[in-house]
Amino acid sequence: xxxxxxxxxPESIKPPDLIQGGxxxxxxTNTVARVAEYKxxxxxxxxxxxxxxxxxxxxxxxxxxxxxxxxxxxNNQPVAWGWPIVNFVFWVGIGHAGTLISAVLxxxxxxxxxxxxxxxxxxxxxxxxxxxxxPAIHVGRxxxxxxxxxxxxxxxxxxxxxSPLLWDVFAVSTYATVSLLFWYMGMVPDxxxxxxRATKKLPRLLYGVFALGWTGSNRAWHRFERAYLLLAALxxxxxxxxxxxxxxxxxxxxxxxxxxxIFPPYFVAGAIFSGFAMVITLMVPARQFFGLKNLVTMRHLxxxxxxxxxxxxxxxxxxxxxxxxxxxxxxKYEGFVFINRALGNYAWAYWTMxxxxxxxxxxxxxxxxxxxxxxxxxxxxxxxxxxxxxRFVITVTSTSRDFLPSSWHxxxxxxxxxxxxLGSFGLFFTFFLLFCRFLPTVAMAEVxxxxxxxxxxxxxxxxxxxx
Amino acid sequence: xxxxPRLYGVLAEFEDVDSLVAAxxxxxxxxxxxxxxxxxxxxxGLDDAMGVQPTILPWIVLLCxxxxxxxxxxLQWWTNAVDYPFVISxxxxxGLPGAVPVAYELTILLASFGAFFGMLALNGLPKWxxxxxxxxxxxxxxxDRFYLVIQGSDPFFSPAxxxxxxxxxxxxxxxxxxxxxxxxxxxxxxGLTWIVTSLALLPPAMIAKARFSEMQHPRVHxxxxxxxxxxxxxxxxxxxxxxxxxMRPDPAGTVARGDLDPTSTLATGRNPDGSYATAYPLAxxxxxxxxxxxxxxxxxxxxxxxxxxxxxxxxxxxxxRQGQQGTNWVPPADLTGEAVAAQPPGRIFExxxxxxxxxxxxxxxxxxxxxxxxxxxxxxxxxxxxGLDAPGDKDNQEEAGR
Numbered sequence: 001x002x003x004x005x006x007x008x009x010p011e012s013i014k015p016p017d018l019i020q021g022g023x024x025x026x027x028x029t030n031t032v033a034r035v036a037e038y039k040x041x042x043x044x045x046x047x048x049x050x051x052x053x054x055x056x057x058x059x060x061x062x063x064x065x066x067x068x069x070x071x072x073x074x075n076n077q078p079v080a081w082g083w084p085i086v087n088f089v090f091w092v093g094i095g096h097a098g099t100l101i102s103a104v105l106x107x108x109x110x111x112x113x114x115x116x117x118x119x120x121x122x123x124x125x126x127x128x129x130x131x132x133x134x135p136a137i138h139v140g141r142x143x144x145x146x147x148x149x150x151x152x153x154x155x156x157x158x159x160x161x162x163s164p165l166l167w168d169v170f171a172v173s174t175y176a177t178v179s180l181l182f183w184y185m186g187m188v189p190d191x192x193x194x195x196x197r198a199t200k201k202l203p204r205l206l207y208g209v210f211a212l213g214w215t216g217s218n219r220a221w222h223r224f225e226r227a228y229l230l231l232a233a234l235x236x237x238x239x240x241x242x243x244x245x246x247x248x249x250x251x252x253x254x255x256x257x258x259x260x261x262i263f264p265p266y267f268v269a270g271a272i273f274s275g276f277a278m279v280i281t282l283m284v285p286a287r288q289f290f291g292l293k294n295l296v297t298m299r300h301l302x303x304x305x306x307x308x309x310x311x312x313x314x315x316x317x318x319x320x321x322x323x324x325x326x327x328x329x330x331x332k333y334e335g336f337v338f339i340n341r342a343l344g345n346y347a348w349a350y351w352t353m354x355x356x357x358x359x360x361x362x363x364x365x366x367x368x369x370x371x372x373x374x375x376x377x378x379x380x381x382x383x384x385x386x387x388x389x390x391r392f393v394i395t396v397t398s399t400s401r402d403f404l405p406s407s408w409h410x411x412x413x414x415x416x417x418x419x420x421x422l423g424s425f426g427l428f429f430t431f432f433l434l435f436c437r438f439l440p441t442v443a444m445a446e447v448x449x450x451x452x453x454x455x456x457x458x459x460x461x462x463x464x465x466x467x
Numbered sequence: 468x469x470x471x472p473r474l475y476g477v478l479a480e481f482e483d484v485d486s487l488v489a490a491x492x493x494x495x496x497x498x499x500x501x502x503x504x505x506x507x508x509x510x511x512g513l514d515d516a517m518g519v520q521p522t523i524l525p526w527i528v529l530l531c532x533x534x535x536x537x538x539x540x541x542l543q544w545w546t547n548a549v550d551y552p553f554v555i556s557x558x559x560x561x562g563l564p565g566a567v568p569v570a571y572e573l574t575i576l577l578a579s580f581g582a583f584f585g586m587l588a589l590n591g592l593p594k595w596x597x598x599x600x601x602x603x604x605x606x607x608x609x610x611d612r613f614y615l616v617i618q619g620s621d622p623f624f625s626p627a628x629x630x631x632x633x634x635x636x637x638x639x640x641x642x643x644x645x646x647x648x649x650x651x652x653x654x655x656x657x658g659l660t661w662i663v664t665s666l667a668l669l670p671p672a673m674i675a676k677a678r679f680s681e682m683q684h685p686r687v688h689x690x691x692x693x694x695x696x697x698x699x700x701x702x703x704x705x706x707x708x709x710x711x712x713x714m715r716p717d718p719a720g721t722v723a724r725g726d727l728d729p730t731s732t733l734a735t736g737r738n739p740d741g742s743y744a745t746a747y748p749l750a751x752x753x754x755x756x757x758x759x760x761x762x763x764x765x766x767x768x769x770x771x772x773x774x775x776x777x778x779x780x781x782x783x784x785x786x787x788r789q790g791q792q793g794t795n796w797v798p799p800a801d802l803t804g805e806a807v808a809a810q811p812p813g814r815i816f817e818x819x820x821x822x823x824x825x826x827x828x829x830x831x832x833x834x835x836x837x838x839x840x841x842x843x844x845x846x847x848x849x850x851x852x853x854g855l856d857a858p859g860d861k862d863n864q865e866e867a868g869r
Binding site for chain 2 (some may be wrong): 014025026029042066067069084128143145148153154156157158159160161162163164169170174177178181182185192193195196197205211212213214215216217218219220221222223224225226227228231234235237238241245248444445448449453455456457464
């Protein structure tokens with residue numbers, strides 16, 4: 001069916017090739033491997049220097065936090081979950097695009113993913129690292145954070161498995177582990193490429209160790225492909241479950257504005273939305289710096305802009321439905337919370353969120369905007385900001401106006417809140433820049449499979465859809 | 468085979484996918500079994516041409532997933548409902564819906580381990596060395612060339628095999644010797660591996676040791692703010708209030724709950740003339756002693772001990788730490804001793820109500836009737852330990868009411 005349809009497409013509306021610029025197997029290897037083999041451009045050193053400095057600030061702040069305690073933050077009653085939880089949900093959300101691009105698009109045979117999946121997966125790993133940091137430091141005594149895990153301990157106590165907070169521990173740590181396996185396993189053949197090209201002893205040894213002795217044997221490829229498919233099939237429900245479980249942290253609590261059944265799908269859509277925005281934020285400069293324009297083409301970026309617009313409207317729909325349900329339920333506390341959200345003490349945050357997440361992405365209706373690098377970079381940055389504010393609005397507005405008006409309180413963050421959030425970007429970018437420098441940023445083996453000459457008898461029939 | 472010069476096999480290089488697949492099909496049809504293709508990416512149609520059987524990996528993944536699912540439910544049921552049952556917000560100790568998320572995540576986690584480690588194990592990875600790594604041209608197998616290798620150990624292998632392979636459209640053919648000595652990791656790398664492995668074993672070893680030994684000292688706290696909290700304890704002086712006391716007396720004119728007549732003997736333990744009551748201002752019976760025993764166990768026994776001799780766990784631990792970190796522990800009184808025995812019930816009552824020495828007053832926590840019950844129980848306890856009959860016994864009613 002697909003083949004017939006493809007053959008009948010008139011030339012004018014046929015989608016352009018995924019890989020452009022007449023690249024072949026050799027040139028793909030050269031383009032990608034060169035990034036890891038030669039000294040990076042000067043811009044990389046500047047960026048890395050900044051990132052490491054910010055990471056250093058983060059470590060110093062964490063040291064002070066451990067010494068002094070969580071009182072240095074703005075968290076207090078009734079807003080006991082302040083920026084740390086906002087930042088946690090923010091980073092975990094960003095971490096969703098990687099596995100989504102890798103796994104979900106893989107299962108749907110969306111071959112355009114091959115150029116960006118490695119990049120997005122790496123982003124996932126580092127975003128989940130940042131996400132994991134925040135609950136760990138938010139527990140107050142991080143050296144006792146192992147109490148969260150069912151480890152036999154000196155108190156002979158076990159964690160409470162009926163709490164969504166514990167589900168979260170399992171969901172996020174499973175997500176981090178499976179994402180890491182998925183990322184690393186996909187990278188093994190490419191590490192073997194770097195190993196075989198390495199001319200110096202030490203890179204050859206290190207790439208060799210991590211390539212695990214891969215020879216490209218077809219019998220190994222057979223099992224590798226099956227394992228990759230299985231991991232994708234396992235990671236897809238995992239992606240959906242992780243942010244659903246994160247939303248349970250709120251939805252299972254009986255607080256107006258949190259206790260709603262729309263939260264799991266709403267959070268998942270928001271996660272995909274923010275994750276794709278972050279991929280664009282990173283991809284646009286990276287393809288420029290590292291000369292990957294033929295592999296990451298305008299078509300890839302345009303597709304991502306479409307995903308951003310679609311998920312942005314899903315998020316906007318969720319914002320609307322929340323208000324509808326608040327009115328339709330007839331629950332006056334629920335009603336109050338939402339009127340307060342839009343018109344109350346945090347109205348500025350609410351409307352920042354709506355502007356960034358719902359209104360601005362609408363420019364992607366226009367093809368010209370979807371293909372303009374500056375526009376997409378700016379919009380993606382706004383989406384990142386808007387999604388941070390979404391988590392802020394959810395976390396803070398409901399708690400700052402709780403059931404007892406005498407305890408109402410306007411949450412004000414401290415300098416430490418801000419510096420630790422900034423520092424988490426240092427953590428993220430330090431690892432990300434190291435990844436760009438030393439590892440294959442594009443899945444070479446996978447990109448080669450979408451070239452027409454990767455398929456036996458390719459000149460007789462159009463490229464197969466199957467990988 | 469062993470008498471011949473050591474030969475790993477013969478390697479043929481192909482320029483494109485089509486010729487590789489065609490050659491692989493011919494090699495298989497010729498009866499070879501020990502051969503493999505090496506390609507930079509998975510080539511479709513090659514499995515079919517080579518006759519590669521479907522892998523058993525999916526079954527491994529299914530098995531691991533089921534272990535994760537069952538293990539997840541068992542873990543939650545055993546820890547929360549069996550080994551350490553505790554009720555949270557009236558929820559059942561184990562409920563299926565609440566256990567789903569964790570079991571779900573563990574299913575995926577273990578299945579993923581199965582997929583990753585199962586793939587590596589079936590492929591015989593990780594591997595330090597392969598004879599093909601010594602062939603210079605083979606380095607393009609991970610970039611842009613396609614290779615077919617027939618092993619020398621194949622039963623069909625003959626000296627004519629290389630020539631025959633060349634006729635299948637190969638751009639180059641080369642025999643691969645089996646080196647006498649396989650490549651090994653450099654010595655420093657081996658040493659490093661040993662050191663890292665030994666260091667990694669240290670924490671589990673320390674945990675195991677901690678698990679099977681008793682600690683003689685309290686745990687080391689890096690941050691001491693729980694050990695030395697800024698607060699006032701019972702009967703301490705405080706500059707905050709005009710009377711210099713940290714414990715606050717009841718504000719004038721207020722009445723504690725259930726304390727309607729604050730001047731009665733029942734509420735003060737004193738007779739109208741100010742002397743301590745020597746009789747109990749309520750009916751003494753077995754029920755009152757039982758009530759006293761229960762309250763005593765709740766409020767008093769933590770320090771004074773269940774037998775009233777002041778030998779509780781709290782007191783013992785405090786004595787162990789005596790003098791450490793500036794502690795100055797006053798041991799709790801022996802309630803069965805002479806000093807307390809000489810006190811009339813009214814005075815015992817007053818001590819419970821207002822506290823004495825370092826002991827805080829309990830009038831906020833224990834109702835007057837229960838304070839009398841505790842005083843009565845103390846008397847019973849003392850007599851029981853001295854081998855006398857309890858004051859609540861019928862025969863001794865008179866004596867007890869003295």
